[in-house]
Amino acid sequence: MKRASPPGQVIATFGMFVVGVYFLLPVWWLAVSSTKSSSALFDSNAFWFSDQFALPENIRQVFTWQDGVFGRWLLNSLLYAGGGALAGTLLAAAAGFALAKLPFRGSSGLFTVIIAALLIPAPLLALPQYLLASSVSLDNTFWAVFIPSVVSPFGVYLAKVYAADSVPDELLDATRVDGSGEIRAFWTVGLRLMSPALVTIFLFQFVAIWNNFFLPLVMLADNSLWPATLGLFFWNSAQNQTFYHLTITGSLISVLPLIVAFLGLNRYWRSGLADGAVKA
Numbered sequence: 001m002k003r004a005s006p007p008g009q010v011i012a013t014f015g016m017f018v019v020g021v022y023f024l025l026p027v028w029w030l031a032v033s034s035t036k037s038s039s040a041l042f043d044s045n046a047f048w049f050s051d052q053f054a055l056p057e058n059i060r061q062v063f064t065w066q067d068g069v070f071g072r073w074l075l076n077s078l079l080y081a082g083g084g085a086l087a088g089t090l091l092a093a094a095a096g097f098a099l100a101k102l103p104f105r106g107s108s109g110l111f112t113v114i115i116a117a118l119l120i121p122a123p124l125l126a127l128p129q130y131l132l133a134s135s136v137s138l139d140n141t142f143w144a145v146f147i148p149s150v151v152s153p154f155g156v157y158l159a160k161v162y163a164a165d166s167v168p169d170e171l172l173d174a175t176r177v178d179g180s181g182e183i184r185a186f187w188t189v190g191l192r193l194m195s196p197a198l199v200t201i202f203l204f205q206f207v208a209i210w211n212n213f214f215l216p217l218v219m220l221a222d223n224s225l226w227p228a229t230l231g232l233f234f235w236n237s238a239q240n241q242t243f244y245h246l247t248i249t250g251s252l253i254s255v256l257p258l259i260v261a262f263l264g265l266n267r268y269w270r271s272g273l274a275d276g277a278v279k280a
Contacts, residue, residue, distance in 0.1 A: 084149035096159025117153035162197035
């Protein structure tokens, strides 16, 4: 392959630098602003630290404000995102494995419907989901947010594509000869070989549920059930409020679990994408 010319490399590097600054600048602003008091937010440089480092006090106030409701919101987010991502990953793995390795009449049409579901914006389904939850008295409950979060068309698509390429039919035939049923073959063979892709599905699902705002807004009236995203929104939109520093610090705290999840699963996520691109 012909190497890029030095001017081309400079332009490409500069372009990546600009894009990196564009995405990291809001994060930098959030981190810097979290160290300031409410008054210093408006009296100091927006992108640099003030004379007084108020981060410890801001964190203390965030977790004690309104009887410590933010801690409850953070726990709710962990339950929604962690539990929903885990259940959604297992469901997507089972569905993808069945579509790839257990063909049945109508499987191609079903997979087409799943692909089409990827094109439907999630907020468009919030109202029908609310009506369904209300009809079975699940509205304003934990399950009203948790159950819809388990379904992931993208996860099913990725699991199906990965299982088709990485799970050998010969290995499944060998397990059947040894007397294993389809469920046991999935648990003992399919899940192990699909694990890199499942980590990718889990990470995408975790981030999507954690950042989900509209569904909890529609489903939940009890603020003790709110996730952190919804709670911070109401803190920020309160009339005559003077605690901007708490909203900003709470936003920084709510971002940390996503950073930890990404860094912890990053190497598995990259291997999953790379392995899925190579046919076994």
